[in-house]
Amino acid sequence: MRDRADLVIIGGGIIGLSLAYHLARMGFTEVAVLEQGYMCFGASGRNGGGVRQQWTTEENIRLMKDSVRMFRAMAAETGYNIWFRQGGYLFLARDEETAGYLERSIKVQNKVGVPTKLIQPNKAKKIVPGLNIDGVKVCAYNSTDGVLFPWPALWGMAKVAQDLGVEVNTFTRVTDIERQGREIVKVITDRGSIATNRVVNAAGAWSVQIGKMLGVELPNKPYRHEILVCEPVKPFLNPMVSDLSDGTYFSQTMRGEILGGISDPLEPSSMETKASFRFLNRMCRSMVRLMPELSHVRVMRQWAGYYDETPDGHPIIGRVDEVDGFIQLHGFGGHGFMMAPAVGKMAAEWLLRKTDHNWFSKYDLGRFARGEVEKETFVIG
Template sequence: MSTSSTFRTVPPTAEVVIIGGGVMGAGIAFHLAEAGVNDIVVVERGDLGSGSSGKPIGGVRAHFSDPLNIELGSRSLRAYQDFPHRPGADIRLDTVGYLFLLTSAQQAAEFEISVAIQNSLDVPSRMVSPAEARRLCPYVSTEGLVAAVHSPTDGHARPGLVVRGYADSAARAGVTFATHTAVTGIDTIADRVTAVHTDQGVISCSTVICAAGAWAGQIGDMAGIDLPVRPVRRQLAFTEPLSPPAPRIPFTIDFSSSAYFHNSDDGLLFGLADPNQEDGFDTTWTPEWLELFRDVVRHRAPALADMETVGGWAGLYEVTPDHNALIGRSGELANFLYATGFSGHGFLQAPAVGEIVRDLYLDRTPFVDISPLSADRFRTGAEIRPEAHVV
């Protein structure tokens, strides 16, 4: 990306070092710089957005079962709608809505509860009939469908454009982006981080913010902080251009299987979470997983099963034990902040999290109480109810 710079030696000192140059790191840098924080260095082992942020699922939504996640999603949706003005970039936001397809009475009952919570927080989601689901998405077969949920203000955008928009604005405000720079160690004295070691030099610093995504556990280990994040490969594919063109459809998810699809350029994007995928950092794309997707959509959206694909991506989810994020300030190291472990929700929550981390750094009260997302919750047994739908 245009803002990235490669350093033979990184700056010797910084007020803030942000580890990770994805949507989270770039968004945090933007929010800090906008608030007047000077001397920020973002350290990224590859190119900006080369981790999970570079893989274009791009869903943005406020449809969650937990009020805290709903508020993070809603706040971020508003920021994405305003992105052409602040920070000032076209992110190809398409407000097509989300459509969850439900195939059991239990799913329908659980989603009715979630919809009531969402409506109480001004999210205009609603239960719809199988027939209306098919009207919203003509590919859908109503056979075996019990109900669906439509959330019209949700949609999808392009993660790479968001990273670039945040990073360009932050760079104009003086933020340094040290790309192709790997963190190799972290120095601490008593209850404070004092320096970040990289393969391009050492940076003495006053604050470290870990936004390293799937690699956050390794960064935590360097500082003696437990950030329970595991990497899990997720894959998607793109169809060839369709003729006639695909109708404009919601981001559609078969809830039971996690299979999903939405418009992408002149075709469709397909995805599905392989339940047998082992943990690891391997991001090799293996087209064989597509058979899992095709097996599902033969019943749920038959026309998709025979569409030709022209390539795809593999990226990493950064998964925590309860599939909820880790956001907070370390209890052991007072100047170590973290925002990671989003379990597939990082892109859609990034603007809100940028605000929150800015406020934590400035000792201001964030717009929502994020204490339930402390990494310490797993030691105290205070896990949050897991979010089941992680697309």
């Protein structure tokens, strides 16, 4: 492991690796990525692989258009097939309030060039044969959203960054960070230390612990989010289906498995990753209600990862007041994977002072103290 770096990225999840990948492609390679476990150990190796452009604000929709463009090119650019399949996303609304909310969001999406349509339930049934539309008022469907297999996206980004000169160290846990006054001097790990003045906190659900090492208090909270996968069946399900009344979502992988999760309003904040019977029960009931024929399909496995949540549902990115060179890049809740390509590129441009993206002042940690908080509402799962 190197003993000096211009930049140390803590966290080898999709966010840290996407930043490393884009920095390397822009020619900045004096970078060390430190990951405490194996690659895919965190949320990035445990998620549903959903990629949607159906958001409520213009900036998130534009960001996700960029991400989709990058996911489409990723296999060719990295040499790793990420199995990105644009089968669409279908949201179901069961009450007037949600229906109105979909309608308003679609107007913004269309304005930005995302072709989402508000469709009647019987049309949705044509797109998803076997869908139970009882009680569904209206649906939002965008055929250009999709799903992917997360692991090769991490492998590919890490490989390209490494080939260009970035050091990616797995099984290397950061135990402390030393500073002199406002300046960072050294990152200490269980495999030795690295002298540096700049550190990116991309540690996902562990970011609060990294912040503490430098005396920076972060408001993020980790929540267990569970997910399951059923045995493979012949491909029949094109879009990701998501019921907004209870946050159920499921899609079919390119191997034929049905994969999905559900929100749980009773889940407390914790660093728990055990699988629960409560989830299995709620998820199976919800899937079978939405698609009765799924009652014949057996569950193969269930697991859990963390949603790294912030008080307003937006990430925390950019500088902090207390320490120079301590950059935040975390708090991506249940949507960090889909945003990672565009966020990593934006962060690389901002760090190298190529473009001054306003995201890094708008979504910095200081917004909570300034009271400049606007809650994101389109949060699924």
